[in-house]
Amino acid sequence: MDIFSNIFSYSIIHATIRMATPILLASIAVIITQKAGVLNVGIEGIMTMGAFTAIVVSSQTGSWLAAVLAAIAVGVFVACIISVAHLKFKADVFAVGMTINIFAISLSIFLLNSMFGIRGSFRPEDLAPLPKLTIPFLQSNEVLNSIFNNYGLLEIGAIVMVFGLRFFLNRTSGGLRLKSVGLNEMAAETAGIHIDRTKFMALVFSGVIGGLAGAHLSLGYANFFISSMVSGRGFMGIAAMFFSGGNPVISWLACLLFGFIDSTGSRLQAYGVPSEFVMMLPYITTIVVLSVSMWLRKRKSLLLASSVKTTGTHQLEDQKG
Amino acid sequence: MKKRYKIISILLIVVLCAAMSIGCAKSDPAPAPAPADSGSSEAAAPAEPAGDLSDIRVGFVASGMLGDKSFNDNVWSGLQKAEAEFGITIKALESNETADWDSNLVAMAEEGYDLIVTPSQLTETLTRIAGDYPDVKFAIIDAEVDAPNVASLIFAQNEGSFLVGAAAAIFTTAPDIEGVNPENTIGFIGGMDIPVIHDFLKGYEQGAKYVDPDITVLVSYIGTFNDPIKGKEIAEAQYSQGVDITYNLGATAGIGVLEAMEESGKFAIGGDVDEDSKYPGHVLISELKRTDVAAYEMAKAVVEGTFKGGLVAMNLENGGMGTTDMSVMKAALGDKFPEEIITTLADLRTKIMNKEIVVDHEEGFTV
Numbered sequence: 001m002d003i004f005s006n007i008f009s010y011s012i013i014h015a016t017i018r019m020a021t022p023i024l025l026a027s028i029a030v031i032i033t034q035k036a037g038v039l040n041v042g043i044e045g046i047m048t049m050g051a052f053t054a055i056v057v058s059s060q061t062g063s064w065l066a067a068v069l070a071a072i073a074v075g076v077f078v079a080c081i082i083s084v085a086h087l088k089f090k091a092d093v094f095a096v097g098m099t100i101n102i103f104a105i106s107l108s109i110f111l112l113n114s115m116f117g118i119r120g121s122f123r124p125e126d127l128a129p130l131p132k133l134t135i136p137f138l139q140s141n142e143v144l145n146s147i148f149n150n151y152g153l154l155e156i157g158a159i160v161m162v163f164g165l166r167f168f169l170n171r172t173s174g175g176l177r178l179k180s181v182g183l184n185e186m187a188a189e190t191a192g193i194h195i196d197r198t199k200f201m202a203l204v205f206s207g208v209i210g211g212l213a214g215a216h217l218s219l220g221y222a223n224f225f226i227s228s229m230v231s232g233r234g235f236m237g238i239a240a241m242f243f244s245g246g247n248p249v250i251s252w253l254a255c256l257l258f259g260f261i262d263s264t265g266s267r268l269q270a271y272g273v274p275s276e277f278v279m280m281l282p283y284i285t286t287i288v289v290l291s292v293s294m295w296l297r298k299r300k301s302l303l304l305a306s307s308v309k310t311t312g313t314h315q316l317e318d319q320k321g
Numbered sequence: 322m323k324k325r326y327k328i329i330s331i332l333l334i335v336v337l338c339a340a341m342s343i344g345c346a347k348s349d350p351a352p353a354p355a356p357a358d359s360g361s362s363e364a365a366a367p368a369e370p371a372g373d374l375s376d377i378r379v380g381f382v383a384s385g386m387l388g389d390k391s392f393n394d395n396v397w398s399g400l401q402k403a404e405a406e407f408g409i410t411i412k413a414l415e416s417n418e419t420a421d422w423d424s425n426l427v428a429m430a431e432e433g434y435d436l437i438v439t440p441s442q443l444t445e446t447l448t449r450i451a452g453d454y455p456d457v458k459f460a461i462i463d464a465e466v467d468a469p470n471v472a473s474l475i476f477a478q479n480e481g482s483f484l485v486g487a488a489a490a491i492f493t494t495a496p497d498i499e500g501v502n503p504e505n506t507i508g509f510i511g512g513m514d515i516p517v518i519h520d521f522l523k524g525y526e527q528g529a530k531y532v533d534p535d536i537t538v539l540v541s542y543i544g545t546f547n548d549p550i551k552g553k554e555i556a557e558a559q560y561s562q563g564v565d566i567t568y569n570l571g572a573t574a575g576i577g578v579l580e581a582m583e584e585s586g587k588f589a590i591g592g593d594v595d596e597d598s599k600y601p602g603h604v605l606i607s608e609l610k611r612t613d614v615a616a617y618e619m620a621k622a623v624v625e626g627t628f629k630g631g632l633v634a635m636n637l638e639n640g641g642m643g644t645t646d647m648s649v650m651k652a653a654l655g656d657k658f659p660e661e662i663i664t665t666l667a668d669l670r671t672k673i674m675n676k677e678i679v680v681d682h683e684e685g686f687t688v
Contacts, residue, residue, distance in 0.1 A: 006563070011558075015561075019554060022550075119388030119394075120387060120389050121390065121549070121573065224576055226388075226573060226576070227386070227417075228386075228417050228548065228573075229548075229549070229550065231548040262554070263558065266541065267558045269540070269542065270558065270559060271539070275514045275542040275544065279544040
């Protein structure tokens with residue numbers, strides 16, 4: 001019982017949110033592009049460059065705000081590269097994205113070495129980290145302090161973004177146009193929507209969020225930079241996006257699930273659960289979650305197909321899935 | 322349209338190649354300032370090298386990147402010392418991708434390097450290829466490869482870990498130090514769940530239990546040596562479970578462990594390299610695995626033509642293993658520093674060297 005309470009103690013709540021945030025930000029970034037029919041696998045690269053830019057600017061200017069803005073700018077720049085390659089030159093977005101991911105890691109190593117003569121980890125002394133939000137009167141209680149205090153700006157910001165994105169996608173004309181491009185390009189074009197411009201805007205927006213995600217990694221979650229810092233968190237975000245079928249709120253829940261499994265794993269290990277098993281947990285969860293969501297969606301589309309004879313938008317949505 | 326495809330694909334290939342060449346870029350052999358302690362006897366009396374030694378090439382295939390301020394950097398600094406002293410040429414091939422390590426090793430062997438230093442992650446590859454390159458000498462750290470041109474450097478990390486384990490066990494019961502909790506629990510964080518880390522663990526647990534048989538040691542593995550954020554999370558988890566001091570063996574991922582330590586006001590033990598002064602007042606002691614000494618000695622043996630294959634022991638007795646003297650922590654804590662640690666450790670050190678205490682080891686990690 002003592003061990004049980006040690007594993008599932010209140011500190012796991014904060015840990016879950018902390019671990020979910022980078023995945024959630026990545027997931028938000030890819031939901032936007034996915035809705036426009038572009039799978040932005042370059043999100044890892046955008047995050048890497050964002051993280052690098054943020055820490056460099058923060059250490060040079062001493063301003064976290066400047067750092068965040070610079071990270072966004074670089075995120076947008078990288079997204080523009082992807083857009084030009086994919087939209088203008090019709091390159092396969094998967095190939096472009098993977099190239100960007102590998103390139104970003106190498107570029108950050110190269111720049112770190114040529115700008116500061118540093119190899120590996122970069123941990124500047126005079127760093128302006130992202131502010132943490134604290135409610136003073138809760139500090140006196142250890143439990144409440146752990147659960148409600150010391151959240152990074154973007155840990156809260158990401159949750160706000162989830163609902164912002166949901167509103168945008170479902171309640172604004174821009175969001176509906178964006179979705180129509182992803183659902184049926186030809187129909188959208190017939191309706192007078194500029195396809196490439198919409199996709200471009202989606203990618204740019206994804207660059208903004210990706211840049212923020214990067215800044216969160218190097219200035220919020222941790223206060224250092226190493227090139228391998230993103231470590232698959234962008235891909236976890238893509239998995240969460242697929243799981244949710246592009247629904248921001250469900251995607252958020254999926255990210256929380258990943259975060260919870262991961263932080264439980266960290267705590268289980270210390271009590272003799274084999275580390276091999278614990279390290280499998282996030283991946284098993286991903287596979288199970290994806291399989292369940294695919295099965296549910298398939299069932300739904302079968303039901304639809306039997307009730308609606310004509311090829312409706314739902315089926316198209318399923319194909320795009 | 323077709324043409325555009327062609328152009329973009331050519332561009333992509335160029336970018337990819339550029340990225341790869343940067344990734345595998347030669348680590349610029351910044352002329353390392355010869356360490357002041359490099360034994361002026363040797364430095365002052367250069368053995369009048371017969372001609373130019375710069376065509377003796379020593380390579381290091383890293384299972385990760387330089388800049389980890391740990392294992393890799395340590396090996397590299399040993400080679401840099403050899404470079405400065407003998408004027409040999411050194412080169413490191415780094416990669417975070419497990420898939421690259423094999424090909425990096427083969428590439429260096431194919432290139433005909435005189436000596437190639439590799440970590441234990443490459444044991445299988447080396448076992449397979451050592452025979453194909455009889456003229457290339459290899460030094461493998463932490464593993465045994467049975468071939469005439471391979472020197473297997475076996476470190477007694479269990480001995481160093483025994484000492485720091487004992488130190489942790491005394492420290493966790495120290496009164497009046499802010500951040501030390503009453504719980505009799507210490508932690509151990511390994512990068513990966515691999516035999517060499519188990520060798521550390523065995524010594525650490527034995528050392529801790531030697532001091533206090535009832536102590537609880539929480540053991541966690543990060544699962545990678547390269548993800549510091551995961552390392553931070555693992556450490557946070559341990560610190561929330563009653564651990565006040567943990568043994569950080571995460572290499573690059575360990576950067577996160579130390580950050581978590583500072584943020585939660587707890588303590589840690591440095592692994593493999595001196596981490597005492599990185600966070601003064603937080604790192605009690607560091608276990609020193611002198612891979613730099615090993616790499617340097619191997620390079621020296623090649624230069625002097627005395628290189629021999631077979632097992633090479635690196636332990637407390639011959640200076641291949643050690644610990645820091647805790648002076649940084651002592652300065653930070655002042656009167657509160659438990660003096661008992663220093664006397665106990667000195668005593669244990671002699672006992673290990675006299676074989677009065679036999680430290681447990683993981684199978685295969687002894688000479």
